Amino acid sequence: SAVISQKPSRDICQRGTSLTIQCQVDSQVTMMFWYRQQPGQSLTLIATANQGSEATYESGFVIDKFPISRPNLTFSTLTVSNMSPEDSSIYLCSVRAGVSYNEQFFGPGTRLTVL
Amino acid sequence: EDQVTQSPEALRLQEGESSSLNCSYTVSGLRGLFWYRQDPGKGPEFLFTLYSAGEEKEKERLKATLTKKESFLHITAPKPEDSATYLCAVQDNYGQNFVFGPGTRLSVLP
Numbered sequence: 001s002a003v004i005s006q007k008p009s010r011d012i013c014q015r016g017t018s019l020t021i022q023c024q025v026d027s028q029v030t031m032m033f034w035y036r037q038q039p040g041q042s043l044t045l046i047a048t049a050n051q052g053s054e055a056t057y058e059s060g061f062v063i064d065k066f067p068i069s070r071p072n073l074t075f076s077t078l079t080v081s082n083m084s085p086e087d088s089s090i091y092l093c094s095v096r097a098g099v100s101y102n103e104q105f106f107g108p109g110t111r112l113t114v115l
Numbered sequence: 116e117d118q119v120t121q122s123p124e125a126l127r128l129q130e131g132e133s134s135s136l137n138c139s140y141t142v143s144g145l146r147g148l149f150w151y152r153q154d155p156g157k158g159p160e161f162l163f164t165l166y167s168a169g170e171e172k173e174k175e176r177l178k179a180t181l182t183k184k185e186s187f188l189h190i191t192a193p194k195p196e197d198s199a200t201y202l203c204a205v206q207d208n209y210g211q212n213f214v215f216g217p218g219t220r221l222s223v224l225p
Contacts, residue, residue: 004158041217042202042215042216042217043159043202043204043215045212045213058212092159102146102149102164103149103161103164104149104161104204105161106151106158106159106160107158108157108158109156109157109158111156
């Protein structure tokens with residue numbers, strides 16, 4: 001398994017500002033994933049972050065809005081830029097582990113409210 | 116396009132009242148089907164992976180089964196601590212992404 005921590009756990013931000021979310025894993029992993037979970041909804045993948053290369057973004061998500069850094073094999077950040085109330089969500093960091101790397105583990109999430 | 120639906124949307128059970136949650140999926144070549152439990156304010160917690168039709172996995176009061184079109188999460192004699200949202204996800208043979216269903220919100224009353 002993998003133990004994942006995120007900072008901050010929650011934040012309330014003003015429209016137009018940016019917030020950087022940190023994700024720390026207790027072991028080295030090749031890929032890290034960032035998800036969004038809007039109120040009452042399921043999880044939507046934002047992007048996949050590989051160490052040493054540009055993140056790969058899913059349809060509907062762009063680098064200018066959600067820049068990602070992956071400086072090493074245990075850490076990643078996701079920035080939510082120029083925020084609007086529609087960005088209010090839980091943001092989750094995730095990694096895959098297990099024998100076939102098919103077990104996906106999630107951090108506790110960052111609950112973001114944009115006023 | 117891979118799709119996952121779950122039913123019911125919400126389920127209320129009395130303690131000890133067994134039931135099943137359904138996950139129906141459409142995928143171009145199933146690599147794996149996954150069940151998660153999510154408590155309010157927390158990230159999803161991994162429960163099971165199922166790879167092929169006919170496979171079953173058990174953990175305490177939970178048992179997951181898989182057919183070619185759907186998966187069931189059977190809850191036997193549930194307790195209030197089983198109250199949570201249960202998420203189903205699939206991964207196909209072609210992509211890295213997990214497609215999640217909307218979840219079933221389970222409440223077990225004492």
